[in-house]
Amino acid sequence: MGTNIPVVKAILQANEAVAAENRAAFDAAGLLVVNLMSAPGAGKTSLILTTLERLPDALRVGVIEGDIASTLDAERIAARGIPVVQINTGGACHLDAPMIRSALAHLPLAALDLLFIENVGNLICPAEFDLGAHLNVVIASVPEGHDKPYKYPGMFQKADAIVLNKADLLELLDFDLAAFRHGLEILRPDPRLFIVSCRTGQGVDAWVQWLMEQRRARSPSANAT
Amino acid sequence: MHELAITQGILSVVLEAAEAAGARRVLAVDLIVGALTGYVDDSIRFYFDLLSRGTLAEGAALRIRREPGEGCCQACGARFPVEPPLTPVCPLCGSPQIQVEGGTRCLVERIEVEDGNEHPGGEGDPSGQ
Numbered sequence: 001m002g003t004n005i006p007v008v009k010a011i012l013q014a015n016e017a018v019a020a021e022n023r024a025a026f027d028a029a030g031l032l033v034v035n036l037m038s039a040p041g042a043g044k045t046s047l048i049l050t051t052l053e054r055l056p057d058a059l060r061v062g063v064i065e066g067d068i069a070s071t072l073d074a075e076r077i078a079a080r081g082i083p084v085v086q087i088n089t090g091g092a093c094h095l096d097a098p099m100i101r102s103a104l105a106h107l108p109l110a111a112l113d114l115l116f117i118e119n120v121g122n123l124i125c126p127a128e129f130d131l132g133a134h135l136n137v138v139i140a141s142v143p144e145g146h147d148k149p150y151k152y153p154g155m156f157q158k159a160d161a162i163v164l165n166k167a168d169l170l171e172l173l174d175f176d177l178a179a180f181r182h183g184l185e186i187l188r189p190d191p192r193l194f195i196v197s198c199r200t201g202q203g204v205d206a207w208v209q210w211l212m213e214q215r216r217a218r219s220p221s222a223n224a225t
Numbered sequence: 226m227h228e229l230a231i232t233q234g235i236l237s238v239v240l241e242a243a244e245a246a247g248a249r250r251v252l253a254v255d256l257i258v259g260a261l262t263g264y265v266d267d268s269i270r271f272y273f274d275l276l277s278r279g280t281l282a283e284g285a286a287l288r289i290r291r292e293p294g295e296g297c298c299q300a301c302g303a304r305f306p307v308e309p310p311l312t313p314v315c316p317l318c319g320s321p322q323i324q325v326e327g328g329t330r331c332l333v334e335r336i337e338v339e340d341g342n343e344h345p346g347g348e349g350d351p352s353g354q
Contacts, residue, residue: 002339003246004336005246005248008334009238009332010330011235014234124227124262125230125231128331150310151309152309153294153311153328154329179313186311186325187311189324
């Protein structure tokens, strides 16, 4: 018979320690960091590109792109003249805090106001790995169906905001918006839901306005931008 | 493949605790996995067997306790366990006024070890065997 040793330690404590360091670095640089998570193809890169078009010119934005392989998304961002760092996870299906820490060395943090982290497309693992971002945003899209909050509750439970993209398809597909919203409400009272179409621009202004409010709330001196 | 990274986390917590206790071998690991995380027990076992080879935890039994989320009905006050896929209404009274909490923890609760010859240098260490 062996000896029992109580442990009671979170499995990802090492990641969480690095995430706290990242958050401290972001706070010291006075920038707002937003972690964008979704299934593959929901529109993370499209949302970033559409948002960039609508942010005030004076706002300095950077992007960290997470992908299993390839630099396609990073190239789309860099084409806009935005500082971007590509992280290729080499097969891992999520970003973790140490990957973000490594990427920070390649970004001019002090010269940024807002940093988007585009996580790897996946509705399971990214929810578990705190990156040190201030806001976790989940992007769902109409073609995925309205049952996603019911099937992947962990991800939606941790979302500070949910962006439902491809809303221009609502009239074509059997997406039950009330059921989707109810799934979010079960997991989080009064969820912040933005119904947008990156293709048509519908609803994007409300999302951008919310982002700017979040930035102002964290940085009182940011009123100029 | 989602379970690879968290299983690495499990193993590192287990080995740290085992080494701190001066254990010779880990016999069993008690694990709590939140049902709302979407992690699959069999995959955790598969990766644990693979990753633990050549370590103190090789061959350890993995005892996984799935911790459901807790549903609470605002209409009838019922409390009920919740696993994905969530139901949109209270299973007792059918009201849609429900809230789900918890079910997202992942932690190593306890390990069972075979003691080493020497106890770790704790205070009041008994005088050997």
